[in-house]
Amino acid sequence: MCIRDRRAETPSWTETTDVCVIGSGVAGLTCALNLRQAGFHVTVVTKVHIDDGSTRWAQGGVAAVLDPLDTPEAHARDTQIAGVGLCDPAAVEVTVTEGPDRIADLIHTGANFDRHADGSLQLTREGGHRARRIVHAGGDATGAEIQRALHEAVLRDPWIRIIENAMVLDLLVDHAGHAAGVSLHVLGEGVEHGVGGVEARAVVLATGGMGQIYQSTTNPSVSIGDGVALALRAGADVTDLEFVQFHPTSLYLNGNEGGRQPLVTEAIRGEGAHLRDFSGDRFMVGSHELAELAPRDVVAKAATARMRAEGRPHVWLDARHLGRTMLEERFPTVTGSCRALGIDPVTDLIPVAPAAHYASGGVRTDLWGRTTVPGLYAAGEAACTGLHGANRLASNSLLEALVFTHRIAAHLADHKPSPGVPEPPSAEGWVCSTTSRAPLQEAMTTGAGVLRSAESLEATAEALTALGENVSGRPRPATWEATNLLTVATALTAAAHRRRETRGSHWREDHPEASEEWLGHLNLSISPDGELNTTWESA
Numbered sequence: 001m002c003i004r005d006r007r008a009e010t011p012s013w014t015e016t017t018d019v020c021v022i023g024s025g026v027a028g029l030t031c032a033l034n035l036r037q038a039g040f041h042v043t044v045v046t047k048v049h050i051d052d053g054s055t056r057w058a059q060g061g062v063a064a065v066l067d068p069l070d071t072p073e074a075h076a077r078d079t080q081i082a083g084v085g086l087c088d089p090a091a092v093e094v095t096v097t098e099g100p101d102r103i104a105d106l107i108h109t110g111a112n113f114d115r116h117a118d119g120s121l122q123l124t125r126e127g128g129h130r131a132r133r134i135v136h137a138g139g140d141a142t143g144a145e146i147q148r149a150l151h152e153a154v155l156r157d158p159w160i161r162i163i164e165n166a167m168v169l170d171l172l173v174d175h176a177g178h179a180a181g182v183s184l185h186v187l188g189e190g191v192e193h194g195v196g197g198v199e200a201r202a203v204v205l206a207t208g209g210m211g212q213i214y215q216s217t218t219n220p221s222v223s224i225g226d227g228v229a230l231a232l233r234a235g236a237d238v239t240d241l242e243f244v245q246f247h248p249t250s251l252y253l254n255g256n257e258g259g260r261q262p263l264v265t266e267a268i269r270g271e272g273a274h275l276r277d278f279s280g281d282r283f284m285v286g287s288h289e290l291a292e293l294a295p296r297d298v299v300a301k302a303a304t305a306r307m308r309a310e311g312r313p314h315v316w317l318d319a320r321h322l323g324r325t326m327l328e329e330r331f332p333t334v335t336g337s338c339r340a341l342g343i344d345p346v347t348d349l350i351p352v353a354p355a356a357h358y359a360s361g362g363v364r365t366d367l368w369g370r371t372t373v374p375g376l377y378a379a380g381e382a383a384c385t386g387l388h389g390a391n392r393l394a395s396n397s398l399l400e401a402l403v404f405t406h407r408i409a410a411h412l413a414d415h416k417p418s419p420g421v422p423e424p425p426s427a428e429g430w431v432c433s434t435t436s437r438a439p440l441q442e443a444m445t446t447g448a449g450v451l452r453s454a455e456s457l458e459a460t461a462e463a464l465t466a467l468g469e470n471v472s473g474r475p476r477p478a479t480w481e482a483t484n485l486l487t488v489a490t491a492l493t494a495a496a497h498r499r500r501e502t503r504g505s506h507w508r509e510d511h512p513e514a515s516e517e518w519l520g521h522l523n524l525s526i527s528p529d530g531e532l533n534t535t536w537e538s539a
Contacts, residue, residue: 014197018035020181021045021203021206022168027206027380028044030150030405031206031409033153033157043163046162047165063075063129065096079387079396123135126269126395128393142398163186165186166186167187178417184198204369205377205383206401206405213444214449215442217260224488232525239524240360242506242522245360246304246355246449247354249275249354261355264352265334267331269292269293270293300354358381360505364384365384375420379408391504444493460493501514501517502514
């Protein structure tokens with residue numbers, strides 16, 4: 001497959017900082033605060049308003065070993081089981097051992113987690129966890145509380161500059177190939193093509209996920225894979241892109257798919273809710289030893305198979321036996337979303353269906369958040385640290401962001417990079433037409449979604465190639481977004497086609513079993529001539 005370079009724009013204005021952080025979710029804001037503690041001046045660039053990313057939608061919580069009866073070894077074991085042999089043991093160890101301290105940091109920053117009457121933290125269970133180790137806030141509004149606390153902390157620091165409503169375009173590099181900043185377009189300001197630049201000693205990608213390459217996703221509209229696309233164009237490696245986690249219980253909107261789908265948190269199953277088919281049977285019983293609390297890929301596959309067998313667009317979540325008090329006080333967000341659609345979970349079954357939720361893969365990093373491009377770091381969902389393997393364990397994502405942004409700041413503090421002079425960007429390239437977005441999402445959902453095969457993936461690749469011929473005459477934010485979507489979708493489809501097995505959240509109908517032959521990682525990069533290169537690395 002070939003991925004052409006996107007047309008670059010020469011910045012017409014510049015400003016300078018020490019470190020430029022792209023993204024304002026938990027990874028971006030935590031990284032900014034950690035960098036400030038290390039003495040750096042920081043500029044945070046965010047595509048929309050500072051609170052409009054994925055973090056505020058996170059319902060479940062943060063996983064960490066906080067119960068005296070729990071152990072890091074148990075948390076690591078659950079993580080590795082969910083990752084189906086592809087977790088990096090070192091990344092897992094770092095995360096589960098450093099995680100409790102990072103939770104303490106977050107509390108110190110001002111996050112208020114739910115507590116028992118005696119002041120101890122309330123801990124719940126989610127899919128794949130064999131112990132109660134999930135801290136939460138506001139019942140099922142953990143992300144909103146974390147975002148609030150981080151936002152307020154960032155606003156208190158005068159040396160953190162925030163640029164909102166700005167779309168980052170490409171990485172700026174110096175003559176040695178070291179990251180030296182980014183080009184960006186501040187939406188709604190200046191002329192339509194007014195592109196500026198932030199020059200920096202280092203750049204951190206914290207741009208979130210890529211759920212918008214599918215028709216139905218729990219991700220907000222800004223989650224189109226900007227960071228992965230930027231990194232690929234900059235020459236960085238990405239890895240494990242084929243492992244896209246579909247959350248098994250998004251709220252079914254009666255055929256009105258598209259955009260962000262409301263999430264029905266896994267924690268509600270952790271408290272005892274059941275999944276049922278249209279015959280009323282609990283189809284997860286007997287399918288896995290943990291039944292409804294099996295890892296997400298197992299539940300999503302089972303739900304999809306049952307929906308296909310019954311010819312139905314959804315299955316049911318039965319939480320009626322939990323009672324009004326539990327539902328209204330512990331899960332106010334879910335209860336409110338349901339009631340807005342005329343469904344009362346106290347008395348009614350909740351219609352749910354799988355939706356694209358989390359990218360386990362992303363920009364490849366080491367244990368200090370470094371990518372394969374010097375001076376470029378990545379954290380959060382945009383990164384692939386090796387923690388998740390083939391499938392993310394529930395509530396490990398926020399924890400990963402907390403741990404690795406702390407490590408990025410520590411590494412930069414110990415290895416302060418010198419400022420570089422950005423090279424002028426190339427004026428050659430292209431941009432994709434905005435009319436490509438909807439057909440791209442349809443092609444990805446049909447051929448590279450929960451169910452995949454060689455035939456479906458080849459059809460998807462052909463559709464993406466055709467969309468790549470749909471070129472726009474002029475670059476602007478909507479065409480830059482469409483180009484990023486096409487870049488990420490093309491890379492993901494290539495990886496999914498190459499991996500001929502079923503493992504974790506990658507389900508190949510024509511290769512239904514996991515294979516020792518595929519116990520490893522597919523690393524992708526773009527060559528100077530635009531060819532998508534794939535290299536194999538054994539686990």
